[in-house]
Amino acid sequence: MKKILFLIAALSIIAAGTALAADTVKIGLTAPITGSWAAEGQDMKQICELLADQVNADGGLLGKEVEVVVADDGGNEQTAALAAQRLATKGIVAVVGTYGSSVTEASQGIYNAAKIPQIANGSTAVRLTEKGLKYFFRTSPRDDEQGRVAAKTLMGMGYKKIAILHDNTTYAKGLAEETKALLDKEPVELVFFDALTPGEQDYTTILTTLKTKNAEVVFFTGYYPEAGLMLRQKKEMGFDVPFVGGDATNNPDLVKIAGKDAAEGFYFISPPVPQDLPSKEAKDFLAAYTKKYGAAPGSIWAVLSGDGFRVMVEAIKQTNSTDPNKIADYLHTGMKDFPGLTGTISFNEKGDRVGDVYRVYKVDAEGGFILQ
Amino acid sequence: MEQFFQQLTNGLAIGGIYALIALGYTLVYGVLKLINFAHGDLFTIGAFLGLSLLTAFSLTDKLGFAMGVGALVLMIVCLVGIIGILLDQAAYKPLRTSPRLSAVVSALGMSIVFSNAIMLVFGPNPQVYPHGILPTSVLHIFGLPFPVKRLLLLVTSVVLMAALYFFIQKTTIGAAIRAAAIDQDAARLMGINVNLVIMLIFFIGPALGGAAGVMVGLYYGQIKWTMGWLYGLKAFTAAILGGIGNIPGAMVGGLLLGVIESLGSAYISMAWKDAITFVVLILILIVRPTGLLGERVAEKI
Numbered sequence: 001m002k003k004i005l006f007l008i009a010a011l012s013i014i015a016a017g018t019a020l021a022a023d024t025v026k027i028g029l030t031a032p033i034t035g036s037w038a039a040e041g042q043d044m045k046q047i048c049e050l051l052a053d054q055v056n057a058d059g060g061l062l063g064k065e066v067e068v069v070v071a072d073d074g075g076n077e078q079t080a081a082l083a084a085q086r087l088a089t090k091g092i093v094a095v096v097g098t099y100g101s102s103v104t105e106a107s108q109g110i111y112n113a114a115k116i117p118q119i120a121n122g123s124t125a126v127r128l129t130e131k132g133l134k135y136f137f138r139t140s141p142r143d144d145e146q147g148r149v150a151a152k153t154l155m156g157m158g159y160k161k162i163a164i165l166h167d168n169t170t171y172a173k174g175l176a177e178e179t180k181a182l183l184d185k186e187p188v189e190l191v192f193f194d195a196l197t198p199g200e201q202d203y204t205t206i207l208t209t210l211k212t213k214n215a216e217v218v219f220f221t222g223y224y225p226e227a228g229l230m231l232r233q234k235k236e237m238g239f240d241v242p243f244v245g246g247d248a249t250n251n252p253d254l255v256k257i258a259g260k261d262a263a264e265g266f267y268f269i270s271p272p273v274p275q276d277l278p279s280k281e282a283k284d285f286l287a288a289y290t291k292k293y294g295a296a297p298g299s300i301w302a303v304l305s306g307d308g309f310r311v312m313v314e315a316i317k318q319t320n321s322t323d324p325n326k327i328a329d330y331l332h333t334g335m336k337d338f339p340g341l342t343g344t345i346s347f348n349e350k351g352d353r354v355g356d357v358y359r360v361y362k363v364d365a366e367g368g369f370i371l372q
Numbered sequence: 373m374e375q376f377f378q379q380l381t382n383g384l385a386i387g388g389i390y391a392l393i394a395l396g397y398t399l400v401y402g403v404l405k406l407i408n409f410a411h412g413d414l415f416t417i418g419a420f421l422g423l424s425l426l427t428a429f430s431l432t433d434k435l436g437f438a439m440g441v442g443a444l445v446l447m448i449v450c451l452v453g454i455i456g457i458l459l460d461q462a463a464y465k466p467l468r469t470s471p472r473l474s475a476v477v478s479a480l481g482m483s484i485v486f487s488n489a490i491m492l493v494f495g496p497n498p499q500v501y502p503h504g505i506l507p508t509s510v511l512h513i514f515g516l517p518f519p520v521k522r523l524l525l526l527v528t529s530v531v532l533m534a535a536l537y538f539f540i541q542k543t544t545i546g547a548a549i550r551a552a553a554i555d556q557d558a559a560r561l562m563g564i565n566v567n568l569v570i571m572l573i574f575f576i577g578p579a580l581g582g583a584a585g586v587m588v589g590l591y592y593g594q595i596k597w598t599m600g601w602l603y604g605l606k607a608f609t610a611a612i613l614g615g616i617g618n619i620p621g622a623m624v625g626g627l628l629l630g631v632i633e634s635l636g637s638a639y640i641s642m643a644w645k646d647a648i649t650f651v652v653l654i655l656i657l658i659v660r661p662t663g664l665l666g667e668r669v670a671e672k673i
């Protein structure tokens with residue numbers, strides 16, 4: 001008798017467990033919750049959780065609640081691969097993320113093999129979508145697009161001696177090479193093309209070299225911590241060459257690190273900052289976000305993770321299924337001008353977002369990012 | 373030529389920092405033959421505590437620049453020194469008689485504990501020291517621009533290193549430390565309290581590392597919870613370069629490493645900076661396996 005009771009109890013616990021598990025539609029999020037890009041990652045988590053709450057308040061998805069399963073990729077490749085393997089076993093139907101291109105690259109193959117549609121939100125390296133992965137998408141634009149805008153902006157400034165500096169990451173190097181290839185065709189001189197070591201603090205050696213090469217403008221394709229330090233050190237050296245940054249310098253911490261007077265006059269190329277998003281969806285979302293967390297999200301990359309989440313929810317809703325093939329097919333061909341937070345969203349056959357999103361910004365004396 | 377001198381001073385400034393941190397590695401290694409891998413994180417702790425104290429007491433507003441920074445460095449030296457002693461008591465002392473590898477693994481573990489604790493307490497974002505504490509004026513020496521704050525950085529690290537050198541070479545306590553470094557048992561027989569010497573070592577080393585942390589914060593402005601790893605690695609390299617266990621060696625190694633890095637990246641390739649540095653390190657170790665100033669000791673690791 002005891003045995004039977006025990007069996008019944010055990011079975012009912014298992015049954016309750018599976019019932020609970022089937023109760024929600026799980027969407028994964030890999031984001032750099034820790035590591036040097038943690039500021040971005042924590043915004044991504046907050047945004048996706050807010051959006052999931054909104055979906056659940058509107059009645060959920062396929063008659064169930066949506067649950068965001070967060071995994072920390074730490075902003076590095078090894079952690080990302082482990083996080084991907086862990087997430088893939090947790091019954092998620094789609095995954096949002098992640099930020100850095102090299103980090104996304106480490107997880108791409110794992111999700112694709114597990115047939116989990118993935119939608120990256122900050123990874124702009126061209127080759128990510130050139131591999132023909134069926135289940136890979138991104139809401140962020142590509143570096144060749146950014147390279148085109150960068151080359152155009154640099155040419156438009158009228159300087160003849162241009163320096164390009166990257167940091168050897170997949171993303172920054174890709175963007176630097178795209179831009180270099182375009183500038184090589186123009187009547188300008190490329191006086192410098194090299195990489196710094198990210199994570200260090202002393203960039204005076206590089207700045208001194210740039211000065212001796214008589215660069216008239218410097219295009220830095222790396223991330224905001226290094227850009228901020230360089231702006232500060234170049235001001236201290238009394239070296240007043242204009243700096244232009246790529247989209248990874250689009251973060252308010254840049255001004256904090258550099259100081260307002262050193263950051264003033266810095267240009268960067270980026271999709272619009274959250275506050276400049278034009279659509280009604282974006283305004284409503286920013287209002288809700290600010291209400292819940294007390295401040296607007298810091299950068300556009302986190303908002304792009306929100307778009308990834310919304311796109312996946314829409315695809316599941318429209319196909320009325322969580323079948324990865326149906327979701328991928330819908331995203332490739334079915335989704336047309338979906339009203340995203342960062343503008344309308346459609347995807348081409350490679351999984352790249354269609355349409356142009358890049359703008360040029362300049363930092364003003366107060367440290368604000370002003371759309372040019 | 374102007375570029376050469378510019379790059380030389382760029383290298384010396386960062387080299388001074390490497391040297392200060394390298395002293396912590398070398399002191400501990402000298403006495404215990406232990407590589408204290410948590411030392412880089414003690415440096416980070418110094419930088420973060422420095423920022424907290426600076427903003428909490430608005431030291432430089434109340435005491436003026438020189439006194440404020442002096443008081444700050446003094447507080448950090450004491451605090452990080454005490455953390456160093458606690459570290460030794462908690463993680464290394466119980467392993468004193470175990471095989472040497474156990475203590476090294478314990479050191480690696482403590483490094484992870486410290487860096488993650490910093491992240492949990494201060495948050496994962498880069499933190500920024502208030503702007504405009506150090507003077508921003510620029511001196512012109514032989515027509516070469518030389519920022520005053522860089523001079524301050526270099527002078528401070530040289531003074532701290534010189535003070536340590538005289539302390540170890542000229543005082544009785546210094547003699548006790550040297551004796552314990554040569555042979556702990558013999559030192560004990562001579563009536564030296566070796567435990568006290570070890571405690572002192574774990575105060576001085578981390579204290580210098582903490583001071584370096586504050587200096588980095590004040591000088592570069594931005595501090596990150598991960599920065600101890602890179603600085604620790606570089607300083608460890610510097611200690612090896614100069615001959616680990618040897619105090620003037622750590623100073624020479626640090627300054628030399630900074631200069632090699634700076635000139636290597638200026639004249640050869642920037643992207644290959646670290647590779648160039650390590651090639652130089654390997655070459656030096658092939659010619660002098662004990663490092664530049666290292667003496668030949670029968671049994672090191």
